[in-house]
Amino acid sequence: MLAEIITIGDEILIGQIIDTNSAYISKELNKIGVKVYQITSIQDDRDHILQAFNDAKKHADLVIVTGGLGPTKDDITKQTFCDFFDDTLVEDQNVIENVKQLFKKYQLNKPLPANFQQAMVPSKATILANLHGTAPGMWMEKDEVVFVSLPGVPYEMKHLLQEEVLPRVVKRFNRPFIYHKTLLTYGLGESAISERIADWENNLPENIKLAYLPSLGRVRLRLSSIGKNEKLLQEGIDSQMDSLSELLSDIAVGYEDETSIVGRIAHILNEKNQTLSLAESCTGGSIVEQITAEAGASSFFLGSIIPYKTELKTRILGVPSSLIEKHSVVSIEVAESMAINCCKLFSTDFSIATTGIAGPTKGDGEDEVGTVCIAIGTPNGVFSEKFSFGNDRFRVIEKATNKAFEMLLKEISKN
Numbered sequence: 001m002l003a004e005i006i007t008i009g010d011e012i013l014i015g016q017i018i019d020t021n022s023a024y025i026s027k028e029l030n031k032i033g034v035k036v037y038q039i040t041s042i043q044d045d046r047d048h049i050l051q052a053f054n055d056a057k058k059h060a061d062l063v064i065v066t067g068g069l070g071p072t073k074d075d076i077t078k079q080t081f082c083d084f085f086d087d088t089l090v091e092d093q094n095v096i097e098n099v100k101q102l103f104k105k106y107q108l109n110k111p112l113p114a115n116f117q118q119a120m121v122p123s124k125a126t127i128l129a130n131l132h133g134t135a136p137g138m139w140m141e142k143d144e145v146v147f148v149s150l151p152g153v154p155y156e157m158k159h160l161l162q163e164e165v166l167p168r169v170v171k172r173f174n175r176p177f178i179y180h181k182t183l184l185t186y187g188l189g190e191s192a193i194s195e196r197i198a199d200w201e202n203n204l205p206e207n208i209k210l211a212y213l214p215s216l217g218r219v220r221l222r223l224s225s226i227g228k229n230e231k232l233l234q235e236g237i238d239s240q241m242d243s244l245s246e247l248l249s250d251i252a253v254g255y256e257d258e259t260s261i262v263g264r265i266a267h268i269l270n271e272k273n274q275t276l277s278l279a280e281s282c283t284g285g286s287i288v289e290q291i292t293a294e295a296g297a298s299s300f301f302l303g304s305i306i307p308y309k310t311e312l313k314t315r316i317l318g319v320p321s322s323l324i325e326k327h328s329v330v331s332i333e334v335a336e337s338m339a340i341n342c343c344k345l346f347s348t349d350f351s352i353a354t355t356g357i358a359g360p361t362k363g364d365g366e367d368e369v370g371t372v373c374i375a376i377g378t379p380n381g382v383f384s385e386k387f388s389f390g391n392d393r394f395r396v397i398e399k400a401t402n403k404a405f406e407m408l409l410k411e412i413s414k415n
Helices: 021-031 046-059 077-085 093-105 113-119 154-172 190-196 198-202 230-247 261-271 286-292 310-315 321-327 332-346 393-412
Strands: 002-008 035-042 062-066 089-091 120-122 126-128 137-142 145-150 177-186 209-215 218-227 252-255 276-280 301-305 350-356 371-378 381-388
Touching (some): 002 021, 002 046, 021 154, 046 077, 077 145, 093 113, 137 154, 177 230, 218 230, 276 286, 301 332, 332 371, 381 393
Parallel strands (some): 002 035
Antiparallel strands (some): 177 218, 177 252
16 A cells, blocks of 8 residues: 655745654554655645646555645645545534634634634545644545645644544555564664674565664664564564674664663663763753653753853863863863763763864864764773764764763663
């Protein structure tokens, strides 16, 4: 079974917003055995929308459309649906009541006439109640192809997809099972991993496919299979993944959707009743952002400091100015001093300290853009490394953040 996702909105095409809806819909459809054939982004234009609908109907069993359902004149999806299905707009009383209830619930001003325009829907559509917004979802069929229209607001779309669309798709279509399992690895590149697991990969069953999904400092390895027997699919992939995890035990973090490197760190620190603090200079809060995104982070994470200016490294963290003068602010010595004093400042077992030059200019020192020193403070001393992460500011920050997590995981995993 094939699906196509169509996103409507000039704001996507001009880069004003990022299309996160398609990624979410694709992932959820895949879970129920629906393969996404194509994702198309189009402008708010009647002819363009009709062309996209006609093209999608040729190869897809299910077409999910997001966007273009607002109350303003530039939102034309409903009328275009009518043109495509040879239909007319009619007023839906349930939608009117939903608009009234939403305005009352959130203590908003009296609804405007434009808000009640949301109640004008195609007469042939099955209306999907949107409890989080005024724009309803719509389910329509033509020539055995199902078209679903959803609002573009992500949390409204997600609610309708989960509560209304997916259950209907499961009931309406006969689907195969699709099973994925993804191993998270850190610290080794795609080519090196490929060489290490070459024999295992060459002996994979034909119905199981391996995909390498590399990013900065990490590689995800996904096994996939499709078939009619869900239990056999899962058993086959789980068995192969066990073998893969054993081959890569020194760099494997865990399985996607089950954990992350931060989740793994959290588990180990909580298990050992140990704590963490941060002193981020060049990473500027990127590390703490990922840590505090982890639910329950307060159980192991005590706090952080971002001593961006050199003065704060000495005044708050207590890094000796003589050390900075001798070795420069971007040095192993300064990073180690930051890590040691961070542990003292926050009274933690472990700490991460970063100092470097993210760019685009290299400042007054001799080190080039992309030079980063990372130190890990531990109960048994301090461990550090110096890196060169290239000259793109955002890549430098992301690489340094990933490497810091990798180094910390290595240290806290020691007995």
